[in-house]
Amino acid sequence: MPKIDLKFTKSVITKRPENSYKGNFGRILVIGGNANFGGAIIMSASAAVYAGAGLVTTATEPSNFTALHSRLPESMVVDYSDETYLKELIPTMNVLVIGPGLGTSAKSLQILNFVLGQVSAEQSLIIDGSAITLIAEHHLPFPTAPKLIFTPHQMEWQRLSQIAIADQTDDQNQAVLAQWRQHNPNITLVLKAHRTKVYLPDNSVWENTAGNPGMATGGSGDTLTGILAACVGQFQPADKAVLAGVYIHSDIADELTDDGNYVTLPQEIIPLLPKFMGRLASD
Numbered sequence: 361m362p363k364i365d366l367k368f369t370k371s372v373i374t375k376r377p378e379n380s381y382k383g384n385f386g387r388i389l390v391i392g393g394n395a396n397f398g399g400a401i402i403m404s405a406s407a408a409v410y411a412g413a414g415l416v417t418t419a420t421e422p423s424n425f426t427a428l429h430s431r432l433p434e435s436m437v438v439d440y441s442d443e444t445y446l447k448e449l450i451p452t453m454n455v456l457v458i459g460p461g462l463g464t465s466a467k468s469l470q471i472l473n474f475v476l477g478q479v480s481a482e483q484s485l486i487i488d489g490s491a492i493t494l495i496a497e498h499h500l501p502f503p504t505a506p507k508l509i510f511t512p513h514q515m516e517w518q519r520l521s522q523i524a525i526a527d528q529t530d531d532q533n534q535a536v537l538a539q540w541r542q543h544n545p546n547i548t549l550v551l552k553a554h555r556t557k558v559y560l561p562d563n564s565v566w567e568n569t570a571g572n573p574g575m576a577t578g579g580s581g582d583t584l585t586g587i588l589a590a591c592v593g594q595f596q597p598a599d600k601a602v603l604a605g606v607y608i609h610s611d612i613a614d615e616l617t618d619d620g621n622y623v624t625l626p627q628e629i630i631p632l633l634p635k636f637m638g639r640l641a642s643d
């Protein structure tokens with residue numbers, strides 16, 4: 361099984377061309393954060409900005425606007441229930457994230473259904489957290505056109521795939537993915553665990569070599585979604601960008617742990633992203 365390591369990740373993270381502008385580095389829309397889980401979408405949006413996304417917009421519950429503006433002025437905001445505005449905005453995006461802190465209410469379901477109906481072939485959609493749970497609960501069909509990147513933890517994967525956590529072997533996981541790929545061949549699974557595995561559309565399965573239990577803290581996966589969105593927005597091909605994003609998240613956490621930190625908080629990982637990526641691009 362191929363391993364996701366530092367050498368591989370360095371080969372993906374390239375120096376920026378001199379003659380470039382923000383539009384070259386991904387227009388990202390992150391959607392989530394209900395009135396109770398605003399932190400999740402703030403972490404996702406922050407990770408996207410700090411991992412180099414050119415332009416980030418956050419669609420969330422309006423009660424999160426003030427916190428978002430004060431924590432992350434680089435991001436624009438939009439009410440996640442404003443379908444008229446979102447209908448205009450979504451086609452201008454390269455990468456969308458849906459799910460961190462979205463919740464599972466009727467309103468959350470309405471937002472998810474709307475977004476699933478708007479994404480198109482040239483776009484990548486990262487589906488995480490509550491969005492995975494909602495798709496599983498309501499048997500929502502996957503959109504057939506965009507690139508889909510699912511980022512479940514093991515329980516979310518159980519809900520979505522119907523494979524019990526104890527039975528989540530590569531063979532079982534690949535069998536479910538093979539069925540889904542008959543409808544959309546461009547499905548990637550990032551199955552999060554101590555050693556996260558990434559199942560790519562070409563049927564390869566990659567294993568992360570980094571990560572540690574200091575990462576077992578709320579918001580860790582929310583942060584990963586933003587890093588993945590930024591990587592897909594900036595680096596090609598998208599499959600390699602996903603692998604690199606998984607590694608970057610965990611390697612920064614490993615550095616924090618090596619530095620003596622018992623827990624690796626998302627808020628400490630996020631500000632380390634620009635330097636870490638700069639190092640990868642220059643070595």
Ligand SMILES: NC(=O)C1=CN([C@@H]2O[C@H](COP(=O)(O)OP(=O)(O)OC[C@H]3O[C@@H](n4cnc5c(N)ncnc54)[C@H](OP(=O)(O)O)[C@@H]3O)[C@@H](O)[C@H]2O)[C@@H](O)CC1
Binds near residue numbers: 399400578581
């Ligand atoms: N600050 C914020 O705003 C935050 C907001 N967040 C947002 O909250 C939403 C819900 O996401 P969620 O992951 O917290 O809850 P849920 O989907 O019910 O899964 C938990 C259930 O699964 C089980 N379980 C089994 N294996 C597991 C595993 N490997 N990893 C994890 N769980 C595992 C577990 O078992 P138990 O611990 O009970 O034994 C439990 O029964 C989502 O939108 C997310 O983005 C969070 O990110 C936190 C910070």
Ligand SMILES: Nc1ncnc2c1ncn2[C@@H]1O[C@H](COP(=O)(O)OP(=O)(O)O)[C@@H](O)[C@H]1O
Binds near residue numbers: 513556577579580581
């Ligand atoms: N023991 C561990 N070792 C390595 N990585 C871990 C460990 N526990 C959690 N993680 C990582 O932390 C993240 C947890 O994601 P998730 O459960 O979705 O968190 P949240 O929804 O709270 O943001 C994943 O990237 C996972 O790989």
Ligand SMILES: [Mg+2]
Binds near residue numbers: 489513581582
């Ligand atoms: Mg999560």
